[in-house]
Amino acid sequence: MVLIIDYGMGNIHSVQKAIEAVGQKTIVGNSPSDLQKAEKVIFPGVGAFSDAMANLKETGLAQAITDYIQKGGMLLGICLGMQLLFEESEESPNKKGLGIFKGRVLRFPRKNGLKIPHMGWNQLKIVKNDCPLLSGINPGSFVYFCHSFYPDPKDKDIIAASTEHGRDFASVLWKGNCFGVQFHPEKSQSVGRIILNNFLKL
Amino acid sequence: MLIIPAIDLKDGFVVRLYQGEFKDSKVYSRDAVRVAKHWVKQGAQLLHIVDLDGASTGIPKNLSILNDIIKAIDCPIEFGGGIRDIKTIKMLLGLGVFRVVLGTRAIEDEKFLKNVAQEFKDRVIVSLDVKNNRLATQGWKKTGGLPKLEDFILRLKNLNFSRIIYTDTLKDGTLKGPNIKEIKAILKSSKLKLIVSGGISSLLDIRRLSFLGKKGLEGVIIGKALYEGRFTLAEALKIAG
Numbered sequence A: 001m002v003l004i005i006d007y008g009m010g011n012i013h014s015v016q017k018a019i020e021a022v023g024q025k026t027i028v029g030n031s032p033s034d035l036q037k038a039e040k041v042i043f044p045g046v047g048a049f050s051d052a053m054a055n056l057k058e059t060g061l062a063q064a065i066t067d068y069i070q071k072g073g074m075l076l077g078i079c080l081g082m083q084l085l086f087e088e089s090e091e092s093p094n095k096k097g098l099g100i101f102k103g104r105v106l107r108f109p110r111k112n113g114l115k116i117p118h119m120g121w122n123q124l125k126i127v128k129n130d131c132p133l134l135s136g137i138n139p140g141s142f143v144y145f146c147h148s149f150y151p152d153p154k155d156k157d158i159i160a161a162s163t164e165h166g167r168d169f170a171s172v173l174w175k176g177n178c179f180g181v182q183f184h185p186e187k188s189q190s191v192g193r194i195i196l197n198n199f200l201k202l
Numbered sequence B: 001m002l003i004i005p006a007i008d009l010k011d012g013f014v015v016r017l018y019q020g021e022f023k024d025s026k027v028y029s030r031d032a033v034r035v036a037k038h039w040v041k042q043g044a045q046l047l048h049i050v051d052l053d054g055a056s057t058g059i060p061k062n063l064s065i066l067n068d069i070i071k072a073i074d075c076p077i078e079f080g081g082g083i084r085d086i087k088t089i090k091m092l093l094g095l096g097v098f099r100v101v102l103g104t105r106a107i108e109d110e111k112f113l114k115n116v117a118q119e120f121k122d123r124v125i126v127s128l129d130v131k132n133n134r135l136a137t138q139g140w141k142k143t144g145g146l147p148k149l150e151d152f153i154l155r156l157k158n159l160n161f162s163r164i165i166y167t168d169t170l171k172d173g174t175l176k177g178p179n180i181k182e183i184k185a186i187l188k189s190s191k192l193k194l195i196v197s198g199g200i201s202s203l204l205d206i207r208r209l210s211f212l213g214k215k216g217l218e219g220v221i222i223g224k225a226l227y228e229g230r231f232t233l234a235e236a237l238k239i240a241g
Helices: A012-021 A032-037 A049-059 A061-070 A189-201 B032-041 B052-057 B063-072 B086-095 B104-108 B110-123 B149-158 B180-190 B203-210 B233-240
Strands: A002-005 A026-029 A040-043 A074-078 A086-089 A101-107 A118-123 A142-147 A149-153 A159-164 A168-175 A178-181 B002-010 B013-018 B021-029 B047-051 B077-080 B099-102 B124-131 B163-168 B193-197 B217-222
Touching: A002 A012, A002 A032, A012 A026, A012 A189, A026 A032, A032 A061, A040 A061, A040 A189, A049 A061, A061 A074, A086 A149, A118 A159, A142 A189, A149 A168, B002 B032, B002 B052, B002 B063, B002 B193, B002 B233, B013 B032, B021 B032, B021 B052, B032 B047, B032 B063, B047 B052, B047 B063, B063 B077, B063 B086, B086 B099, B086 B110, B099 B104, B099 B110, B104 B110, B104 B124, B110 B124, B110 B149, B124 B149, B149 B180, B163 B180, B163 B217, B180 B193, B180 B203, B203 B217, B203 B233
Parallel strands: A002 A026, A002 A040, A040 A074, A074 A178, A086 A101, B002 B047, B002 B217, B047 B077, B077 B099, B099 B124, B124 B163, B163 B193, B193 B217
Antiparallel strands: A101 A149, A118 A142, A159 A168, A168 A178, B002 B013, B013 B021
């Protein structure tokens, strides 16, 4: 059973549709007990880091997600969901993240014509060929982004793919049983389907 | 390796030329939007759209069709043909083009090249259209007075471009197979990511090119072979891995 965590931060429906399109049943849940029953967890989200963390704390999901990952559960964070796995974000300096990935989430600098948010299609530079999430994905493959912040992991070894937008930033992260993508696989057509399918097959 | 269908536009129609010659053009469709939708439905991740009227006159002429295509599909587009100033690049990126393909002005005007590299980075890509090992500009008509191919590649490298397009213009539209020897040489000397076009005729060509994926060959643009039905896009995608 695939659990999609719904903590009031949008875009659940498109994620659910994309996963059901690759033939997997999903449930959408927002309580810590849902995580205890889950075989796979998708942690999506769009919006503000601080609001999201407040919701996660309030509902007890923050602790439940941390426990789930520590017990070896497979989790895929998407966009804000991935960013929340970090220790902190420039979006809200006083709010701590989940701290599963060491490092910070940074804001794209506003300079010489760089479009922010970074919105639309962009390419993956594959750094780790053995990342199971990227199995069957060609270098240069196109995925769909929509974000103003990007992850900057302390341990560069968890970067499985990067993307160029004014600078190279980490667009796929992989640390053991925990995966994160900055783009939206649910909006990334065939490449997104392969990536979701890779995660669900793990 | 990405398989990138080409949509060449002339007077609003989807055509293929033979070695870039306008007199040898063949119309494949009068509905470019439908063609674009078809390639996306078949699994294309990127479309390569060329404004042939733009390439020959220096001013893009098929922009309303380009706009219709952008609105109709959910897929990035690379667009070139007659783009010779910063204003047009900005306009195209604003329209929703993923990447603007430059040729003539980028090759002939070093200062312009430097400016666009700084301002647009990977949102522009330079197409090296090569005729007998020499660069060609102005709709592939001009070869004299241009930088040498290897010097120009070095110039692109120094400006931090990460990828280039290479077209063997004498192979283009001929279905005679790609110039694999030259492709290998450019991969080796440039160390840049490469998208190639010209001459693709069979799934065997694609298999041979796919072996160069590890060496930096990122994609292959295919035109006539797809329009002539030599193989389907789905078959090509499967072989490309």
